[in-house]
Amino acid sequence: MPSTDCLKEAQRVMTVCNACRYCEGFCAVFPAMELRRTFSAPDLKYLANLCHNCRGCYYACQYAPPHEFALNVPKTLAELRLETYREIIRPGFLAGLFRHNGLAVFLITVLSQAVVLLLVFVFKTPSVILSTHIGENAFYQVIPYRLMVIPFSALAIHILANLLIGSLSFWRATGGQLSELADPRANLRAISEALRLKYLDGGGYGCNYPDDRFSMVRRWFHHLVFYGFMLCLASTTIAAIYDHFLNWGAPYPLWSWPVMLGTVGGSALLVGTAGLLYLKRRMDTVPATPRAFGMDIGFLLLLFLTSLTGLLLLFLRETPAMGILLAVHLGVVAGLFITMPYGKFVHAVYRYAALIRNAIEQAREKTE
Ligand code: SF4
Ligand code: SF4
Structure with a gap:
């Protein structure tokens, strides 16, 4: 049984939506909801x-405020x-990081920055740091090889x-069996939906974001962030192999794979995050939870x-x-x-898992 206020409100909202079903074509949530009675x-x-x-389901809803039902599906689910x-x-005591996430991300980043600068100044003289270094291993003239490789390998793990x-x-x-998580067909469908950002197209019209008008702009910026991030990851991986x-x-050199992928990926990430930050500043705040603002902005700023x-x-x-x-x-x-597993990035992982579960349920529904 739902126990927290959040769960009780979500249960109330989904029960009304399940009787109404007006929004069933908007996204994956409503068809998944319709498979359930309770x-x-x-x-x-x-x-x-x-x-x-x-x-989409907020601006289309006849039961949204000022109706007495006061339904706000996006905010409730957020x-x-x-x-x-x-x-x-895990560990559970870190849950507080999600309560004041923007502040936590800011403080951890400032501290990380201070530690890196301190290490550089301890291990190198100012003249080395402020000199020009050209040619192979030039970066290691400033930060020793081990100081770069060991901490970042530990952070990757x-x-x-x-x-x-x-x-x-x-x-x-979310009630799944562990064996289902590796279902190849469900994973293939989830990967395809994630790569296309399928549900951000709002059935062809786009999201109602940043205001009640339909727009594809959020989807484009998301694509830039996602593919920019993946290209940067590929660039770093190839550089590590080299x-x-x-x-x-x-x-x-400029024509090498790490530099070409990093330049294209970094530029896409820069434009995508700047675009999403701009949209966030202009967005209608009613269908959103203010408790997530710091987390969203902190993560976008760090990527930027x-x-x-x-x-x-x-x-x-x-x-x-x-x-x-x-x-x-x-x-x-x-x-x-450091902050990746304790901030907005987890949304990508949990959403992917939810897409797998949705693919399994929809396939089961078709065969029944
Ligand atoms: S959000 Fe409103 S219009 Fe859409 S299904 Fe729920 S109750 Fe119906
Ligand atoms: S906000 Fe969009 S994705 Fe979320 S339930 Fe409503 S229509 Fe679906």
């Missing part, structure tokens, strides 16, 4: 994470999503382990700063600014890596 806590958490806050994040995080534990906990919290397995130290400092480092790497820019870029990346 809503358990795991069902509601699953539905909340299937929603991507397009707001609040429940936040509650799911807090419930699933920290992200992967936490996201894996989080996705398994999410699956259990460095550790082929003995070819950075920085790499990561791409901005990365691109500046690329363009100014043969100047005396390289040393300071490298330290600033690594400080921002460290902040991003």
Whole structure:
């Protein structure tokens, strides 16, 4: 039985929607809702994470305020999503990070930045940091190899382990069997939907975002962020292979794969995050939960700063600014890596798991 106020409100809202069903073509939430007569806590958490806050069902709803039912589906599901994040995080005492996430992300990033700068100044003299370094392994003249590789490898393991534990906990919290999570057909469908951002197209018209008008702009910016992030990840992975397995130290020439992928990916990430931040500033706040603002903005800002400092480092790497820019870029990346499992990024993981569950349910429905 739903226990918290969030769950009780979600149950009330879904019960009204299930009787109405006007919005069934809007997204994946309503067809999934229609497979149920009653809503358990795991069902509601699953539905909340299937929603991507397009707001179509708020502006279309005849029971939205000032109607006495006061239905606000996007806000209700957004609040429940936040509650799911807090419930699933391990270890449990870190749940507070989701309560004041913007502040936590800010403080952790500032601290990471301070630690990186401190290490640079401890291990290197100011003259080395402010000099021009050109050629293979130039970055290691400023920050020693081990100081760069060991902490960031540990942070990468920290992200992967936490996201894996989080996705398994999410699956259990939403009532799934562990064996279903690896269902190949469901994964293929979920991957295809995630890569196309299928449900952000609002059935062809786009989201009602940032206001009640239909627009594809949020979907385009999301695409830029998603593919920009993936290209940056590919760039970093190839650079790591060059460095550790082929003995070819950075920085790499402009025509090399790490630089080409990083430039395109970083630019896409910069434009995408700037666009989403701009939309967030202009959005109608009624169908949203104010408790998520800090988390959303903190994550977007970190991605924006990561791409901005990365691109500046690329363009100014043969100047005396390289040393300071490298330290600033690594400080921002460290902040991003440390906070990734405790912020907005978990939405991508839980939403993917919810898409798998939806694919399984829809396939089962077709065969019955
Ligand atoms: S959001 Fe409103 S219009 Fe849409 S299904 Fe629910 S009750 Fe009906
Ligand atoms: S806000 Fe959009 S995605 Fe969420 S339930 Fe409403 S129509 Fe579906």
